[in-house]
Amino acid sequence: MKWSPKWTAVTGLSLIALVNLIVLIGVAYNRSGEPESRLRLTERELSVPRPWAFQKENSGLSLKLLWRVRDEESEGRAYYFGFVSVGGRATWLDGAKLKELGIEPPSSTATEAQKRRYDKLGAKEVFLALEFDGPTYRAVLERTRETAQRSQNEEAAGKAQWRAKWLRHEESESSRLFVIDAGLDAANLRAKYPDRTRYSIVRGRVHPPTTRYGKGEWGRVEGLAIDSVNVPLEFRPVFEGLTSRGYYPSAESPAGPKFEAAVAFGKRLEPSLTGATRKP
């Protein structure tokens, strides 16, 4: 059979139509029925991304999920991930958890070659448990309060002021969304955290720690597979005037509207914005 222009047309049009159909069926499946979890996030957990080269020409709006990892060493400071891909480590991502995730840390008697092989392991795709406004946030808040209180009594005035500012930031501005656990099975993680309005299971990546520079204890959460949520046209008015957030406490309260947004994670653990309202 000789290949004719007619066959080219049929093949190309079918290819485009079929691929679109597959993507849209996947989307419909993800959003069908009751969502796997639904979080009611606020301006503390959702922000417009930092402006980049062509951002000003982008008429669309996606909100970045501001997620955090608790770091015991940071004295309660809020390490944000996703904005920057480096930073503190997750203390729960220790040797036992890494083994559970199929990452075998080198033993103390490991050879240089074995250590190098381990250091070359890249990020691993896993399921992550996101906790919203739960015990982890309250523990971090409590610790920040204690640090602020202690510094008020003991430390220099400038440092104490900074701690107080940090506490205000933690109480009313910083994100309450924490990555608290990881696993290879989404169902097991869900069984561990059954509250679907406080805990979401999402896809993401963890990175094993390096054996170099003596930092071989805790791994880090590298990112979420999807770390932003598209804002459909009908919800755009709610977010008018929203600006990008910084990582640290600012001198003034953050500008922009206060809002509550319902983010549903569907059957494929992909998020979508299902509702948004302005708050006074």
Place this chain on the structure above:
Amino acid sequence: MPVESRADAQRRTDEIRAFQRELQDLHRRGVLLLTDEQTRALDRYHGDLLGQFAQVFDVDTDSQAKQLSLGMRIASLIGALALGASVFFLFFQIWGLFATPVQVAILVLAALGTFVATLLIQRREGSGYFTKLAALVAFVCFVLNIAMLGRIFDVTPSDKALIPWAALALLLAYACDLRLLLVAGLLCIIAFIGSRTGTVGGMYWLYFGERPENFFPAALILFLVPQVIPHHRFGGFAATFRVMALLTLFLPMLVLANWGDLSYLPWDEHILKNTYQVLGFAASALVAWLGVQKGWVHVVNTGVVFFLIFLYTKFFDWWWEIMPKYLFFLVVGMTAVLFLMIFRRLRMRIA
């Protein structure tokens, strides 16, 4: 000999023109004298053929037309890339103004419409310049279509998107005889094979570029394709496959020869760098030799260029710091002269 593509027609036209010039010269020197009847028959035969080629394939019938064609090819390439970028930024500028169903409709219709437009333009135009513009825009629209659907509906990024992108690019490349689209399709295939190799190696698929060895299987596969599937009908396609394969082999090798730590292998970085330097020299020399044996000029050139790059980066490592700059460049220049002498002897031996 059947003429099925513009490349075939152009080659036949060039052969006829060369034959006509040689015949005139032989006639002037009195070596070959044809009768008037024979000359008329020959002129008529060649005239018909050239007329057909010009009408059907829009070939260049003389050297001036060829020079103009080169300019048109460059303009068409730049135009195609610029139009592709324009479509991308246009959508970026307006997509937020529409409700989700309209966004989806625009994306799907743009992909379908530009594909149909490309086929219509191809039917009307033999030269392929405007077809190339339209085909690249159609490809960009399809890439944008799938990428933006992912963004609108927050779909998990996947390397599987590279398969339909490659399929459409290759369909347009083979249907419209366009090497630019072939390159686009091959880049998608290289990225897909690279990401799958990375996944097998335990990496997150999007980070496959962090380990240059991920590209080696793609290089091997692309190099073998024109050996297994004949590409006679498509001018320059086999060469494009081989050159892309060699770039996919040598560029990662060059990176590893300078930053050995990026390798999968758990060896000392110094050993890795030296290993890839030696492999780079050996592979580029082998490729140049293979090119000479098979008569593949593009393979010889690619092999030689990378051999020199490997050599000069080594010179830089060894001597840039310790040598006076005049001496460093003198050594580089003398090496080039040495290579010229070697190649001249090689060429004489082949001749």
